[in-house]
Amino acid sequence: MSTQSQDVEQLIKREYKYGFSTDIDQEILPPGLNEDVVRAISAKKNEPEFMLKWRLEAYRHWLTMREPSWAHVHYPKIDYQSISYYAAPKPKDDAPKSLDEVDPKLLETYEKLGIPLHERARLAGVAVDAVFDSVSVTTTFKEKLAEAGVIFCSFSDAVRDHPELVEKHLGTVVPSGDNYFAALNAAVFSDGSFVYVPKGVRCPMELSTYFRINAMNTGQFERTLIIAEEGSHVSYLEGCTAPQRDENQLHAAVVELIALDDAEIKYSTVQNWYPGDEEGKGGIYNFVTKRGECRGRNSKISWTQVEAGSAITWKYPSCVLIGDNSVGEFYSVAVGNNMQQIDSGTKMVHVGKNTRSTIISKGISAGRANNAYRGLVKVVGGAEGARNYTQCDSLLLGDRCGAHTYPYIEAKNPTAQIEHEATTSKIGDDQIFYLKQRGISEEDAVNMIVNGFCKEVFGELPMEFAVEAQALLAVSLEGAVG
Amino acid sequence: MSANALSQHYAEQVRQVQDGLPAELPEWLAGRRRGAAQRFVAAGFPDPRQEEWKYTNVRPIATKPFAAPAADAPVSPETIAGLGFEGLDAHRMVFVDGRFRPELSDLEGLPEGAMVRSLSGMLGGDTDRLEPLLGTLAHDRFSSFAAANMAFMSDGAVIMLSRGVRVERPLHLLLVGSAGSPATWHHPRVLVQAGEQSEVTIVEHYADLDGASGFTNTVTELRAEAGAQVRHYLVQDHADTAYHIGSIFVQQRRDSRVTSHNVNLGGRLVRHDLNIDLTEPGAEIELNGLFLVGGRQHVDTHTRVHHSSPNTTSREQYRGIGQGHGRGVFKGRVLVERGAQKTDAQQHSANLLLSPNAEIDTKPELEIYADDVKCAHGATVGQLDETSLYYLRSRGIGTEAARGMLVFAFADEVLERMELAPIRTSIERRLAARLPQAGVMEVIA
Structure with a gap:
């Protein structure tokens, strides 16, 4: 077993390949949070009055709230006054009109990350909105999408160009006072993505946002709002990375999804924020609120997530199934290594009749990581014929990590059918032996088994992400097997 | 009653209990009871904002000024016999309103090395043997009910088995409520020390006389030493108006085996906490x-x-x-x-x-x-599974009867693990009577 422990050491010391930072002129607000900061952010973005009002309400509410402590994560108290709430690459003169005017250093950063923004170097027909620290850098394929009637732009552009849509929908799924981090986000969020798919339109390509934290001592607070009108369909992907630093940085995002009659939203995330080093120094605190409402009949919202990064992940993408026959899905692979802490899961709230939900969660823990699944399945009194199936499996690699399952099941309707199953195991010596005996190296064998363990979830990812996710998993874990 | 008046009420209760403690009480015991009383008065009752009490609001309990029931109520042996399990051949300890009633109990024929006594009896002068047992497993990490029990306890059962002792007949602890007033509470305590390689079956059985109501706050501390085998039955069959909080603490050593059966049929507001520690x-x-x-x-x-x-x-x-x-x-x-x-x-x-x-x-x-x-x-x-219902109906069984059978079968999967047939049968009968298709079920049970 000595070869194996060598592998473990080697691979645990792997480099976080996105750990570089970009030296670029930035405009950063001084650290601190008060009403003036909220006003300053709103002013910088030339926001209409209703936005400022909404932000201030959120901020005042936030002041009355307490940071939640129920999750299975531990971290030193966050000093919200030491964070800068706004950082943006300095504009040359005015906002860039086309990619040619975007700072080449920025483009280079995204090239390094493997996200070519140049439309010529198209990424298999995926439209990309890139968010660098607090602001959206550029959005590709805008015109092509506009032909189909799809609006895909940064949140700031949406506030400027489509204020009526923003005003109508913003905060209707995740209210500004929903929880501590959502309220903070509502007060200071600086950008994010906005998607509007009109009635009957099937979005012609995958939409994607790439989030990048670059500046030091800043928090990133973005907000995504996706509206799928009657009979529309959209698939949206997001990816995230950050430089390697010894300080912890805060990321508190909010995502709101709205699906009307017969609409379908598929939301996929590959989260690879910097997880900190093997001693748990540095890394991103990822406190995210994601919720979708299936408002219409026969609507469907599907969350798929691969959570590989972040020092702390606190994230529960949820579905509120209001429309009759609506469907909610949650597919998740959460990988924790070294000192990472993950408390993630989902909420499925069944309100309409004949609503269905599926939860497949795969947790992998290695090193000294703790990985918790926390989920709620709630069937309210009037939700006739609700159906839920939940499966959460945990894989433990090593004897110093932890795997936890906290499912909440609340049923108030006698026609509800709810099933929950969970298992915890490690990779069997017999499985490894079998594969080695067939000439497969131990590392490949482990890789194979772990990939097999996650297959159900990877199958839900769009093609190009599935490949990336598998590679990511291999980097995160290979060899970390006991 | 207002929160303020209530806390005064309980502070007064605590004072009364403290004043009533005999002067010769050893310091360890007086100290433990005083400490528990202080913790209970300080913590008060749990509220639903605590994660462990998220789904259970004890407001009906927390808003009443409970006090100990009046002196020993007259209860006839026939009444007691009517409450027992038909055909159960057991040693029996009977408690009425939390107080041991020797005249209704039967502890004849216990094997040598098996000590079964009332807690009140031991508190009267045999406290040394209690020191390692009483209040050493119980804690109030999740609520103050165990502390309230320690502060206000009046009586209970102490079961101590020496090494290798095997008690053939089960021990039936019948705890009966008789008080008509809903504002009475009592705090029975069960202490079990099963020595190495010993073996015993204990039936903790809660029931109420007609018209009785009140709040039973019990604590059970059970130690199973190396190789001990303990079967513990907890049958809660209170009146539908009664409140019952039970805190059970079990500590098991090497190769010990404990089986717990916990059946809840009665009660208005019932909560059980079973804390099991497998230490070896x-x-x-x-x-x-x-x-x-x-x-x-x-x-x-x-x-x-x-x-x-x-x-x-x-x-x-x-x-x-x-x-x-x-x-x-x-x-x-x-x-x-x-x-x-x-x-x-x-x-x-x-x-x-x-x-x-x-x-x-x-x-x-x-x-x-x-x-x-x-x-x-x-x-x-x-x-209920539609296809199972369909199957039964296709065999000529009416819908109601078929539903009754399936519900009964669902419950019986737990009951059939009980080794004591008289208890199993008796519970099956009580269960059947509580199902909507009672008439049909009597035939089955």
Whole structure:
């Protein structure tokens, strides 16, 4: 077993390949949070009055709230006054009109990350909105999408160009006072993505946002709002990375999804924020609120997530199934290594009749990581014929990590059918032996088994992400097997 | 009663109890009781904002000024016989309103090395043997009810088995409520010390006389030494108006085996906390539970199995049936500590929701810090299977009867694990009577 422990050491010391930072002129607000900061952010973005009002309400509410402590994560108290709430690459003169005017250093950063923004170097027909620290850098394929009637732009552009849509929908799924981090986000969020798919339109390509934290001592607070009108369909992907630093940085995002009659939203995330080093120094605190409402009949919202990064992940993408026959899905692979802490899961709230939900969660823990699944399945009194199936499996690699399952099941309707199953195991010596005996190296064998363990979830990812996710998993874990 | 008046009431209760303690009480005991009283008065009753009490609001209890019931009520041996389990040949200790009643009890023929006595009897002068047992497993990490018991306890059962002692007949602890006033409470305590290689079956049985009501706040502390085998039955069959809070603490040593059967049929507001600590290799626990809630009953069971040593095993099977406006809650936690390798833990919670106004909340939890373990849990909430119903109906059985049979069969899967046939039969009969298709079920049971 000595070869194996060598592998473990080697691979645990792997480099976080996105750990570089970009030296670029930035405009950063001084650290601190008060009403003036909220006003300053709103002013910088030339926001209409209703936005400022909404932000201030959120901020005042936030002041009355307490940071939640129920999750299975531990971290030193966050000093919200030491964070800068706004950082943006300095504009040359005015906002860039086309990619040619975007700072080449920025483009280079995204090239390094493997996200070519140049439309010529198209990424298999995926439209990309890139968010660098607090602001959206550029959005590709805008015109092509506009032909189909799809609006895909940064949140700031949406506030400027489509204020009526923003005003109508913003905060209707995740209210500004929903929880501590959502309220903070509502007060200071600086950008994010906005998607509007009109009635009957099937979005012609995958939409994607790439989030990048670059500046030091800043928090990133973005907000995504996706509206799928009657009979529309959209698939949206997001990816995230950050430089390697010894300080912890805060990321508190909010995502709101709205699906009307017969609409379908598929939301996929590959989260690879910097997880900190093997001693748990540095890394991103990822406190995210994601919720979708299936408002219409026969609507469907599907969350798929691969959570590989972040020092702390606190994230529960949820579905509120209001429309009759609506469907909610949650597919998740959460990988924790070294000192990472993950408390993630989902909420499925069944309100309409004949609503269905599926939860497949795969947790992998290695090193000294703790990985918790926390989920709620709630069937309210009037939700006739609700159906839920939940499966959460945990894989433990090593004897110093932890795997936890906290499912909440609340049923108030006698026609509800709810099933929950969970298992915890490690990779069997017999499985490894079998594969080695067939000439497969131990590392490949482990890789194979772990990939097999996650297959159900990877199958839900769009093609190009599935490949990336598998590679990511291999980097995160290979060899970390006991 | 206002919160302020209530806390004054309880402070006064505590003072009365303290004043009533005999002067010759050893310091360790007086200290433990004083400490518990202070903790209870300081903490008050739990509220639903506490995670462990999320689904159970003890407001009906927390707003009443409970006091100890009046002097010993007259109860005839015939009444007691009527409450027992038909055909159960057992040693019997009877408690009325929390007080031991020797004239109704029968402790003849216990084997040598088996000491079964009332707590009040021992507190009268044999306190040395209690010191390592009383209040040493119980804690109030999740609520102050165990502290209230320690502060106000009046009586209970003490069972001590020497090494290798085997008690053939089961020990039936019958705890009866007789007081008509709903504002009375009593705090029975059961202490079990099962020595190495000893073997015993204990039946903790709660029932009420007609018209009785009140609040029973019990604590059971059970130690199973190396190789001991303990079968523990908890049958809660209170009146539908009664409140019952039971805190059970079990500590198991090497190769000990404990089986727990927990059946809840009665009570208005019922909560059980079973805390199991498997402290040495080879320890094994089996937890079986059944609750049936109807009317406006609320029954909550929390189990916490703590695997703190390698090679320990737990098997848990809890089933619940929700009818009427009843609410059933189950939370099971399995904690595998770092280093507790080769733990084998299985937990299952299955629930039938039969009425549009009933509610079931279930929360099976796994918290695992070791990798070489086999842990699984499952939970279901659902209704009777349509195809099973169809099958029975196609065999000429009416819909109602078929439903009754299926519900009964669902519950019986837990009951059939009981080794004591008289208890099983008796519970089956009581269960059948509580199902809506009672007439049909009498035939089956």
